[in-house]
Amino acid sequence: MAAKGAERREREKAAQPELAGTPMAGVAQQLDRLVHERLRLGILSALSVNESLTFTELKKLLDTTDGNLSVHARKLEEAGYIGCAKGFSGRVPRTDYRLTAAGRRALDRYLDHMEALIQAMREK
């Protein structure tokens, strides 16, 4: 397990060879890993332009599976980035997700980091 983690860290390090010792290295390290994952980024982005979205709507929009979506949504929920309300629509269970203030701040911060990375690379 530890070996796997070290291997992953090595891979990440190898993917950013040009960053070492540059201002971008700092920016890259500040990236919120929770938001950086593609599906979680999609969930936050979709919720940022909607008051709320159901589990089914998110699944269709992000073209993913039930299991994948619920795992990533739970991680965001645990971090307090999204809120979740479970209920029923008639007899059908319904899960509504909405973006919290912390989630919006995290997404804004992430966008700022991405822009900073691009800007720093252009200035290089």
Add this chain to the structure above:
Amino acid sequence: MASILPIGPPAPRPVEMQAHAMDNLRYIRRTIEQAGSFTAVPGIGGVYMGATALAAAWISAKRPGSAWPLAVWLLEACVALTIGIAGAALKSRRADAPLFSGPGRKFVAGFAPPMVAGVLLTAVLFRAGAVAFLPGTWLLLYGASVLSGGAASVRVVPLMGVCFMAAGAAALVAPSWGPAMLAAGFGGLHVVFGLVIAVKYGG
């Protein structure tokens, strides 16, 4: 001297962070476009469209039963379309959002087909001398346009489409009520829903 060849495939060149960042920004933009709703439906513009329709109803009533009402309403359709597009463009500019982003394109894709059908049916019904059915056809197809385009917009827009369709159905059942339904539909419904949209969702 023997040459040494690698056994496995060469390691892929690492992707630059800048490319990652650009790709992620593109992904965010695409997701937001797909998830967003078309919020540029004009509220105040709708009120103006209603006002010009009421004026058109009054002018067309002066010479009923001739080609005059048709000419007046066709002119009104052009005026209303211009007001609608200008209103939507102004509203989206105020929101600093492109008019024809994902939701905007979806709105147009839903809105346009019934409108095109309406233009064709207008020509056919006029040539067949069935002008009494024009008001109902216009209201019904405009309602269908708003309903299908409004699926990509806020909830009140499809509801407006349903009301127009109901007005159209009533005008088709009782063609003698056609001119009154045109005034009530294109005039009254536009004013009422325009005010609702303006108050609830901004200009």
